[in-house]
Amino acid sequence: MVPDEAAGAPQAFCTVDLDAIRENVAALRGRAGAAELMAVVKADGYGHGLVPAAGAALDGGATSLGVSVLAEAFALRAAGVTVPVFAWLAAPGADFRRAIAEHVDVAAYSVEQLAEISAAAAACGAPAAVHLKADTGMWRGGATRNDWPELVAAARRAERDGLVEVAGVWSHLACADEPGHPGTARQLAAFAEAVDVARRAGLRPRQCHIANSAATLTLPESRFDLVRPGLAIYGLDPLVPGHDVPGPRLRPAMTLAARVAQTKRAPAGVGVSYGHRYTTTRPTTLAVVPLGYADGVPRAVGEQGRVLLSGRIHPVAGRVCMDQFMVDVGDGVVARGDTVVLYGPGDRGEPTALDWAQAAGTIAYEILTRVGSRVERIYRGERSRG
Numbered sequence: 128m129v130p131d132e133a134a135g136a137p138q139a140f141c142t143v144d145l146d147a148i149r150e151n152v153a154a155l156r157g158r159a160g161a162a163e164l165m166a167v168v169k170a171d172g173y174g175h176g177l178v179p180a181a182g183a184a185l186d187g188g189a190t191s192l193g194v195s196v197l198a199e200a201f202a203l204r205a206a207g208v209t210v211p212v213f214a215w216l217a218a219p220g221a222d223f224r225r226a227i228a229e230h231v232d233v234a235a236y237s238v239e240q241l242a243e244i245s246a247a248a249a250a251c252g253a254p255a256a257v258h259l260k261a262d263t264g265m266w267r268g269g270a271t272r273n274d275w276p277e278l279v280a281a282a283r284r285a286e287r288d289g290l291v292e293v294a295g296v297w298s299h300l301a302c303a304d305e306p307g308h309p310g311t312a313r314q315l316a317a318f319a320e321a322v323d324v325a326r327r328a329g330l331r332p333r334q335c336h337i338a339n340s341a342a343t344l345t346l347p348e349s350r351f352d353l354v355r356p357g358l359a360i361y362g363l364d365p366l367v368p369g370h371d372v373p374g375p376r377l378r379p380a381m382t383l384a385a386r387v388a389q390t391k392r393a394p395a396g397v398g399v400s401y402g403h404r405y406t407t408t409r410p411t412t413l414a415v416v417p418l419g420y421a422d423g424v425p426r427a428v429g430e431q432g433r434v435l436l437s438g439r440i441h442p443v444a445g446r447v448c449m450d451q452f453m454v455d456v457g458d459g460v461v462a463r464g465d466t467v468v469l470y471g472p473g474d475r476g477e478p479t480a481l482d483w484a485q486a487a488g489t490i491a492y493e494i495l496t497r498v499g500s501r502v503e504r505i506y507r508g509e510r511s512r513g
């Protein structure tokens with residue numbers, strides 16, 4: 128999937144297969160049983176584009192959208208998205224009044240934050256839809272077991288005052304990507320207890336939710352009313368290497384590619400790129416690829432990086448620069464303008480984002496979300512939404 132070679136064609140491009148997102152969401156829905164699916168489209172849809180990713184996920188059967196910060200939720204509303212949107216991370220001073228006005232669900236992590244949301248609701252004259260966050264053992268955001276009864280009681284009072292409507296109770300799993308990790312069972316038990324405490328305090332949350340991609344795929348008991356997959360909707364395996372994802376195959380939606388800017392023959396024994404960390408061992412052809420760490424190509428990849436170029440896999444030669452890197456193609460026949468694929472779905476033999484993640488000592492999430500704004504997104508499988 129590359130654009131036609133034509134004048135004005137981009138020199139580096141990130142192709143996004145929206146049909147893959149639709150099909151991945153449909154497959155995940157099939158695994159989620161009766162639970163609804165909230166598609167997580169934070170961080171510009173994991174680099175795939177916020178609005179196109181959201182549209183494809185809704186086509187695939189998602190019934191709501193999850194984002195991190197309010198600005199992402201407002202961008203969805205500005206694009207005409209009317210389905211429920213939940214934004215779960217806000218520092219003090221966030222624009223909760225606008226969230227209420229635009230029907231964006233928000234999270235309350237603490238009594239203080241709930242008070243801030245309630246004040247915004249009072250100013251708006253309309254209740255805020257709030258999901259109370261329980262910290263069930265990740266020690267990230269949310270109320271700990273000790274603080275939970277107080278948060279729940281405050282939410283019940285705010286509900287009686289007409290300032291909030293507790294739409295959900297939720298949490299997040301720390302170790303679901305390692306199936307069998309004992310921390311997950313502990314968190315699920317703590318979550319069930321938190322839900323119970325909320326109900327006994329008189330709250331009636333419609334949506335209890337804790338499952339990310341890994342839990343959606345591997346832990347039926349984590350699904351509750353709603354699942355919140357992110358990475359899997361973009362087609363990447365969320366489990367740590369060595370664990371196979373059960374069920375239907377997911378298809379990576381993103382392909383990162385560029386056109387070779389120059390090729391040249393080099394003799395044996397020359398040092399390539401900054402620091403001369405790579406030395407040619409034979410006469411060889413080097414290809415210059417116009418993508419660098421400013422575009423999200425991880426500098427840490429070193430020589431473990433691999434690309435597909437003229438039908439073969441070749442290694443990255445030397446350090447990745449800000450805007451470009453070199454590939455050692457040996458005696459391969461490669462011309463200026465040829466398409467070099469860094470990663471994609473893998474069905475033409477190209478590496479995947481997971482391969483790049485492993486080569487760079489990171490996770491596929493970081494590879495996808497770091498593709499820079501300089502790289503043009505090209506969409507396949509677009510449908511007119513109207």
Ligand SMILES: *Cc1c(COP(=O)(O)O)cnc(C)c1O
Pocket residue numbers: 167169215299338339340341355356357358359365
């Ligand atoms: C990012 C995120 C998700 C999605 O996680 P994946 O591992 O990508 O499925 C779900 N919930 C919360 C709170 C998140 O921050």
